[in-house]
Amino acid sequence: MALATGLALANELVTTDVIMVNLFPYLAIRYHADDVPTTVVNGKKTLVGPCDETEAVAKILAAVVATAEQR
Amino acid sequence: MPPVKIVDPAMLREALRDIAQPVIMHYYTSDVESWYSLAEHQLLEEIASASEYITLQVYAERWDAQREAHVGIARTPAIALYGERDTGIRYYGTPDGYELATFLSTLRAIAAGTPGLRPDTLAHLRQLTQPVHLEVLVSPT
Numbered sequence: 001m002a003l004a005t006g007l008a009l010a011n012e013l014v015t016t017d018v019i020m021v022n023l024f025p026y027l028a029i030r031y032h033a034d035d036v037p038t039t040v041v042n043g044k045k046t047l048v049g050p051c052d053e054t055e056a057v058a059k060i061l062a063a064v065v066a067t068a069e070q071r
Numbered sequence: 072m073p074p075v076k077i078v079d080p081a082m083l084r085e086a087l088r089d090i091a092q093p094v095i096m097h098y099y100t101s102d103v104e105s106w107y108s109l110a111e112h113q114l115l116e117e118i119a120s121a122s123e124y125i126t127l128q129v130y131a132e133r134w135d136a137q138r139e140a141h142v143g144i145a146r147t148p149a150i151a152l153y154g155e156r157d158t159g160i161r162y163y164g165t166p167d168g169y170e171l172a173t174f175l176s177t178l179r180a181i182a183a184g185t186p187g188l189r190p191d192t193l194a195h196l197r198q199l200t201q202p203v204h205l206e207v208l209v210s211p212t
Contacts, residue, residue, distance in 0.1 A: 004207045005177045006186035008159040011196045015143065016205045020164025022212070023107075024146065033208045040206040057192050064203050 003056055004039060042067035077114040078171065083121035086175045090182040095126045095153040099144055102131050111148055111165040118175070124182060154181040168211030 008016040021028045021036060031038060031045045039047035039056075041063035047056055098115055100108045112129065119127035134147065142151055143161065150162040158181055166174035180187055188196075 002173055002176055002180075002187065004205045005158075005160050005173075006180065006188045007192075007196065007203075007205065009180055009184075009186035010188055010193055011199055012156070012159065013199045013201065014196070014203045014205065015159035015161070016207065017145070017161045017163060018166070018170070018207050018209060020162075020166070020170070021208045021210055023148075023164035027206070028208055031206075031208065036208055036210045038208040040208070042204055053189055053192060057195055060203070060205070061195060064199070064201070068201060 003053055007057075007060075077110060077117055077167070080117065080121060083118060083175075086172075087118070087122040087125065087178065090122045090124045090179060092154065092182040092184070093124050093126065094122075094178050094181050095128060097128050097130065097142070097151040097153065098148070099130045099132075099139070099142070099151070100148045102133050104131075107165070108148060114165060114167060115150070118178070125178065152177065152181060155184065165211065170209055170211045 004016045005018065008014045019027055021033065027033070028038075031040050033045070033048075035048050037047075037050065038045060039060070041060050044063050044067050046059050046063040096115055096119065098112065100112065108131075115127050119125045139145070143157075143159070144151060145161075146163060148164065150166075152158045152160045152162070160177065160181075162174065186193075
């Protein structure tokens with residue numbers, strides 16, 4: 001999660017919502033989040049569970065490209 | 072307000088003692104109080120009390136779609152974090168339990184203006200040309 005907030009601090013194009021699923025369980029249902037942390041990128045479930053910064057950034061950037069192509 | 076302290080004030084002061092630049096927490100909550108909102112409000116008050124550089128502004132009002140769109144929040148309760156600029160970071164729900172430490176870490180990073188990322192990550196980020204919205208679903212327990 002510190003990675004996600006760090007990305008927002010580093011680049012103004014990035015916005016980060018940190019969501020407590022106990023208060024907003026409908027979001028866990030919407031994103032089929034069976035585990036935490038779950039990271040959603042531009043509406044696409046991308047990461048489940050903690051992972052290395054390099055791997056996480058690669059997956060996030062790939063999701064950015066994929067979601068842009070779907071628009 | 073709940074009759075007990077949510078967290079140890081000394082722990083908070085220690086965690087935030089290196090902060091030397093302003094951080095503002097804008098807290099958006101319902102105009103109708105609940106035990107949950109009171110506890111969250113108190114936790115944020117305690118955090119703000121732990122550092123002279125941290126300010127809490129509370130907006131306990133009815134949902135205003137125009138204002139919320141301008142602020143960039145999707146629901147309440149929400150905490151919008153500002154340093155020198157709008158950080159784009161929003162917390163939905165109380166960052167207590169396991170999440171309190173990362174919340175305090177985020178406040179320190181905002182004040183310091185350092186995202187705490189590796190150089191190669193920063194290089195990748197510089198290539199972004201379109202908005203990226205991250206939603207991280209977490210649990211305080």
